[in-house]
Amino acid sequence: MSSITHPNPYASWESRGFWEGAGRDQLVLQKCTTCGLVQHRPRGVCAHCLDSRGLEHFVASGRGLIYSYTVTEQNQAKGFVEACPYIMAYVTLDEGPRLLTVIVDCEPDAVSIGMPVAAGFASQERDDDELFAIPVFRLS
Amino acid sequence: MSTAEFPTSVAIAGVYEHPSRFSPNKTEFQIMAECAKGALDDAGLTREDVDGLFGASMSMGMMGIVDLAEYLDMRPDYLDGTNIGGSSFVAHVTHAAAAIHAGLCSTALVLYGSTAASNAMAIGTGGTGGSNNPDTAFSAPYGMTTVGSYAMYANLHMNKYGTSSEQLAEIAVTMRQHAGLNPLAKMRAPITVDDVLESRMISRPLHLLDCCIISDGGGAVVVTSLERAKDLKTKPVQLLGCGEAVQHQGVGDSDLLTIAAKQSSLTAMKMAGIKHSDIDFAMVYDSFTITVLATLENLGFCGPGEGGDFVSNGGIGLGGQLPVNPDGGGLSSNHPGMRGIFLVIEAVKQLRGECGDRQVAGAEIAIAHGTGGTIGDKHSGATLVLGADR
Numbered sequence: 192m193s194s195i196t197h198p199n200p201y202a203s204w205e206s207r208g209f210w211e212g213a214g215r216d217q218l219v220l221q222k223c224t225t226c227g228l229v230q231h232r233p234r235g236v237c238a239h240c241l242d243s244r245g246l247e248h249f250v251a252s253g254r255g256l257i258y259s260y261t262v263t264e265q266n267q268a269k270g271f272v273e274a275c276p277y278i279m280a281y282v283t284l285d286e287g288p289r290l291l292t293v294i295v296d297c298e299p300d301a302v303s304i305g306m307p308v309a310a311g312f313a314s315q316e317r318d319d320d321e322l323f324a325i326p327v328f329r330l331s
Numbered sequence: 332m333s334t335a336e337f338p339t340s341v342a343i344a345g346v347y348e349h350p351s352r353f354s355p356n357k358t359e360f361q362i363m364a365e366c367a368k369g370a371l372d373d374a375g376l377t378r379e380d381v382d383g384l385f386g387a388s389m390s391m392g393m394m395g396i397v398d399l400a401e402y403l404d405m406r407p408d409y410l411d412g413t414n415i416g417g418s419s420f421v422a423h424v425t426h427a428a429a430a431i432h433a434g435l436c437s438t439a440l441v442l443y444g445s446t447a448a449s450n451a452m453a454i455g456t457g458g459t460g461g462s463n464n465p466d467t468a469f470s471a472p473y474g475m476t477t478v479g480s481y482a483m484y485a486n487l488h489m490n491k492y493g494t495s496s497e498q499l500a501e502i503a504v505t506m507r508q509h510a511g512l513n514p515l516a517k518m519r520a521p522i523t524v525d526d527v528l529e530s531r532m533i534s535r536p537l538h539l540l541d542c543c544i545i546s547d548g549g550g551a552v553v554v555t556s557l558e559r560a561k562d563l564k565t566k567p568v569q570l571l572g573c574g575e576a577v578q579h580q581g582v583g584d585s586d587l588l589t590i591a592a593k594q595s596s597l598t599a600m601k602m603a604g605i606k607h608s609d610i611d612f613a614m615v616y617d618s619f620t621i622t623v624l625a626t627l628e629n630l631g632f633c634g635p636g637e638g639g640d641f642v643s644n645g646g647i648g649l650g651g652q653l654p655v656n657p658d659g660g661g662l663s664s665n666h667p668g669m670r671g672i673f674l675v676i677e678a679v680k681q682l683r684g685e686c687g688d689r690q691v692a693g694a695e696i697a698i699a700h701g702t703g704g705t706i707g708d709k710h711s712g713a714t715l716v717l718g719a720d721r
Contacts, residue, residue, distance in 0.1 A: 197472045198471050200471075232469045232580075259483040259484070261536075261537075263479050264532045265478075265533045266476050266479070267457050270474070271474040281483060304487065
């Protein structure tokens with residue numbers, strides 16, 4: 192999918208809905224039914240109500256617009272050092288929140304701010320039974 | 332409880348910048364101890380006078396300030412190991428002032444030391460570290476780097492306002508000109524805008540010379556009451572205003588271009604009761620060229636999007652409309668990972684009028700703004716307004 196070897200995500204009970212959803216090819220966000228807040232990153236509570244009772248997960252559209260990006264030419268971290276240059280970006284999702292991601296399957300020069308993108312899911316090689324994946328984005 | 336005014340009843344009585352930029356034979360605490368001696372000597376005080384200890388470094392975690400007290404064999408009445416990144420020491424001065432004003436201590440020592448360069452630490456391009464940290468759980472899988480986050484800020488600024496790489500390069504060129512006047516600066520050979528643009532791309536649009544250097548180093552600041560400082564060896568520098576703030580991703584909806592400097596400087600400037608035109612020079616955290624541009628806009632020296640013009644044509648050079656970082660900054664003088672203490676030290680030296688070739692003429696009021704963490708991701712901001720004692 193991408194030449195990046197994504198590090199396995201750290202999933203706590205607060206965040207595993209996101210990574211498990213990605214394992215089902217779904218972009219999963221949290222919404223508070225009490226106040227209506229849609230939040231990313233996920234938390235154990237609604238950040239505004241400071242309460243978990245109204246918090247639900249839902250499947251988002253997976254569509255959004257590039258808010259900003261950079262072509263990373265140097266990153267010494269494992270999984271990325273040989274993948275440079277790669278495109279790291281903030282995407283503003285149709286549902287509101289912005290998330291950090293990578294834009295894959297496109298030339299660095301083909302990207303610009305404001306372009307529409309859609310989520311894809313990079314599967315993970317793991318030595319346990321978790322079916323996590325990493326949401327990545329492509330120009331759409 | 333003191334009845335004197337806050338924060339003007341508090342002053343900086345001594346400062347010291349470690350002269351070394353590469354200290355492979357020293358430890359972090361050793362550098363801090365040498366700086367402590369330097370700043371106390373500068374103030375004309377001794378270790379027995381210190382009853383407040385403040386410090387932070389890249390390796391000091393929980394209990395770090397206690398470890399430091401033990402290393403120095405000090406038993407102060409007041410401890411503060413606040414670590415909010417590179418701005419920590421700017422905040423420490425504020426915290427020390429509050430503690431002194433409240434009568435909790437009378438003479439505070441603020442310390443920093445680092446061996447980042449001799450440890451060959453990849454600060455900007457080392458990635459976010461292990462992904463088994465809840466804090467980086469959503470950035471490590473995507474290859475976030477410090478420079479990458481600043482690069483996304485820069486790209487957004489360029490896209491929205493037409494800011495150019497040439498304008499960012501002007502910042503690096505000016506810092507290098509200043510470093511040429513500072514005998515302690517690590518990088519002193521002049522550079523041109525073309526040199527910056529032709530240097531290796533690290534994370535578009537930021538080139539190698541848009542990034543700060545990595546050095547070893549350290550520093551110390553002595554904070555006490557203005558009343559006491561007036562009787563000491565060195566001319567006191569008065570605290571006129573202070574403020575702190577934080578900016579982050581929120582729930583995924585924050586405006587990336589608005590940084591903590593906006594909030595913390597509003598607090599500090601209001602407290603000081605001054606206008607931008609009253610300020611003679613600025614000490615600004617310059618981890619990257621874009622950091623300077625973003626900070627100057629958010630401090631209100633120019634409007635959003637006007638930073639590119641503001642920094643061009645010598646605007647932030649000595650003799651320009653607002654001299655910035657006459658010591659050469661982190662881009663050329665020193666950057667051991669958490670540069671905030673040098674903002675305070677240089678501001679104080681300038682206000683005392685002892686900076687020789689790089690002296691800002693008639694410097695009476697300075698603003699110092701430290702950024703800690705990462706602009707474009709999450710960061711702290713701490714602002715001080717300082718005044719020469721007249």
